[in-house]
Amino acid sequence: MKPKTLAILGAGAWGTTLGQLVRENGHEVRLWSRRSPDSLGQVVAGSDMILSAVSMKGVTAIVEQIHDCRLSANTILITATKGLDPLTTCTPSQLWEQALGDRPVVVLAGPNLSKEIQQGLPAATVVASHNVTAAQQVQGVFSSPSFRVYTNSDPLGVELGGTLKNVMAIAAGVCDGLELGTNAKAALLTRGLAEMIRVGTHWGAQTETFYGLSGLGDLLATCNSPLSRNYQVGYQLGLGRSLSEILASLEGTAEGVNTTQVLIQRAQAQNISVPISYQVYKLLQGEITPKAAVEALMLRDTKPE
Numbered sequence: 660m661k662p663k664t665l666a667i668l669g670a671g672a673w674g675t676t677l678g679q680l681v682r683e684n685g686h687e688v689r690l691w692s693r694r695s696p697d698s699l700g701q702v703v704a705g706s707d708m709i710l711s712a713v714s715m716k717g718v719t720a721i722v723e724q725i726h727d728c729r730l731s732a733n734t735i736l737i738t739a740t741k742g743l744d745p746l747t748t749c750t751p752s753q754l755w756e757q758a759l760g761d762r763p764v765v766v767l768a769g770p771n772l773s774k775e776i777q778q779g780l781p782a783a784t785v786v787a788s789h790n791v792t793a794a795q796q797v798q799g800v801f802s803s804p805s806f807r808v809y810t811n812s813d814p815l816g817v818e819l820g821g822t823l824k825n826v827m828a829i830a831a832g833v834c835d836g837l838e839l840g841t842n843a844k845a846a847l848l849t850r851g852l853a854e855m856i857r858v859g860t861h862w863g864a865q866t867e868t869f870y871g872l873s874g875l876g877d878l879l880a881t882c883n884s885p886l887s888r889n890y891q892v893g894y895q896l897g898l899g900r901s902l903s904e905i906l907a908s909l910e911g912t913a914e915g916v917n918t919t920q921v922l923i924q925r926a927q928a929q930n931i932s933v934p935i936s937y938q939v940y941k942l943l944q945g946e947i948t949p950k951a952a953v954e955a956l957m958l959r960d961t962k963p964e
């Protein structure tokens with residue numbers, strides 16, 4: 660493959676890790692952050708692909724700035740953010756699509772704890788787009804012996820898998836913090852996946868996507884690893900610490916905190932049943948203790964599976 664030029668927006672844990680992977684594959688990487696001496700316009704000019712790995716709270720500002728940059732007609736935008744916009748409740752790919760018109764947008768998501776990937780440990784991910792050719796080009800740029808990349812044609816499903824599992828990762832951390840045992844964790848994750856599918860299909864994603872790497876795969880990774888910031892938030896809530904204390908000492912972004920707020924807002928407006936997410940919401944709001952959240956879930960009306 661001819662070397663490509665990739666502009667990476669966001670120099671946090673994920674942006675730098677993805678940059679390292681692409682560089683190792685022989686491509687040119689230009690890393691941009693808010694603190695870069697170069698302007699966004701200078702960095703994206705002439706690049707074949709732009710990858711956004713900023714946290715959700717930074718996406719809207721960058722999408723607005725990109726409007727004023729000169730991009731070539733076939734520049735591919737890759738989004739790796741896992742979140743929901745509080746203002747519009749849109750996913751990052753939806754924000755990018757609205758801004759970029761006909762240019763292809765590709766979602767990259769999967770069970771990808773950056774610290775493991777930095778160490779060269781094997782991992783797999785998904786690149787999803789309505790534009791199959793664009794997804795295949797991105798697959799070519801990122802694939803390596805330690806990073807296996809699959810294509811997928813349901814970008815919304817791939818993006819929502821990675822986004823909604825962060826809420827479940829908080830719940831899973833609480834479960835472990837309270838030492839509720841393996842049965843409880845299995846029940847939580849299984850019902851959590853059912854909840855993710857209920858929400859995702861209501862919003863237009865395909866059921867089967869959630870059984871793939873970006874849904875079930877990422878749920879397994881983040882709900883079982885202390886490397887996950889979202890799991891850490893839940894774990895420490897389970898130990899009795901307050902959210903503000905936890906966030907003050909957390910390294911990097913735990914997107915699940917914002918995602919839970921937006922999810923509950925949208926699910927309530929659309930009458931979608933999200934019992935686990937709702938208990939996570941009440942816990943994050945400080946309205947309920949971790950133990951009371953578990954009781955509320957266990958004592959719901961009985962129903963068929």
Ligand SMILES: NC(=O)C1=CN([C@@H]2O[C@H](COP(=O)(O)OP(=O)(O)OC[C@H]3O[C@@H](n4cnc5c(N)ncnc54)[C@H](O)[C@@H]3O)[C@@H](O)[C@H]2O)C=CC1
Binds near residue numbers: 772773912
């Ligand atoms: N770290 C990981 O293992 C993975 C992270 N992700 C997702 O990637 C996204 C970024 O995560 P991390 O790099 O881990 O977070 P981080 O906290 O390490 O970095 C966040 C980045 O976003 C930038 N940012 C925040 N607000 C901004 C603004 N207003 N304008 C411009 N830039 C802004 C920060 O400067 C920083 O570069 C999140 O949505 C996360 O869920 C996805 C897969 C793996």
Ligand SMILES: O=C(CO)COP(=O)(O)O
Binds near residue numbers: 773825887888889
């Ligand atoms: O999304 C991730 C792994 O796929 C990273 O998880 P955290 O954001 O919880 O650290």
